[in-house]
Amino acid sequence: MKQIHKFILIITLVNVSLGLTGCASTPSATKCDPPEVKKVYLGPIPIQNDQAYKTFLKSSRSETAKLIYVADRIKAARNLTYRYEGEFYNWLEAYSGAMWLLWQDHKAKEEAHAFVRKEALRLQNPKNPTVIQFPDKSTYPAPEILLNELDLLEDTVKLEPRKRT
Numbered sequence: 001m002k003q004i005h006k007f008i009l010i011i012t013l014v015n016v017s018l019g020l021t022g023c024a025s026t027p028s029a030t031k032c033d034p035p036e037v038k039k040v041y042l043g044p045i046p047i048q049n050d051q052a053y054k055t056f057l058k059s060s061r062s063e064t065a066k067l068i069y070v071a072d073r074i075k076a077a078r079n080l081t082y083r084y085e086g087e088f089y090n091w092l093e094a095y096s097g098a099m100w101l102l103w104q105d106h107k108a109k110e111e112a113h114a115f116v117r118k119e120a121l122r123l124q125n126p127k128n129p130t131v132i133q134f135p136d137k138s139t140y141p142a143p144e145i146l147l148n149e150l151d152l153l154e155d156t157v158k159l160e161p162r163k164r165t
Contacts, residue, residue: 039148040140042073042080042132047156052076056153057160064102066112070149071098081133082142085125116146
């Protein structure tokens with residue numbers, strides 16, 4: 001009898017949780033999309049008036065230029081703190097480190113997203129993850145924010161009007 005009550009309780013909890021997310025509204029649904037996660041960025045959005053973005057638009061728009069854009073966003077975000085291997089760093093140290101990594105480890109034509117993932121994997125310590133701390137003391141994984149910045153850049157560039165040649 002206890003087994004049946006436990007089973008009913010589990011089914012009820014699953015149904016309630018699916019109903020709260022809106023997944024139970026379609027009986028034929030085979031999967032439930034997770035709720036949209038709010039993306040976090042180094043600086044304010046939209047970026048069309050951001051100096052880093054304006055500089056990028058005047059650049060070659062290469063994969064290297066995308067990484068320089070991210071470094072410029074780090075440089076502009078002077079109110080953030082970066083934690084790497086348990087030590088805290090300011091914007092200048094983070095910017096210098098990002099530029100050093102770019103010039104030392106980035107291969108010509110290597111995709112910007114792939115470079116960030118590769119470096120994050122290489123430099124990430126699971127016991128002491130690299131995070132970016134915001135003024136409200138909230139922290140977010142640094143690789144995730146850098147990838148968000150690249151996505152934002154690419155999505156924003158797509159909105160730019162085509163120039164006639």
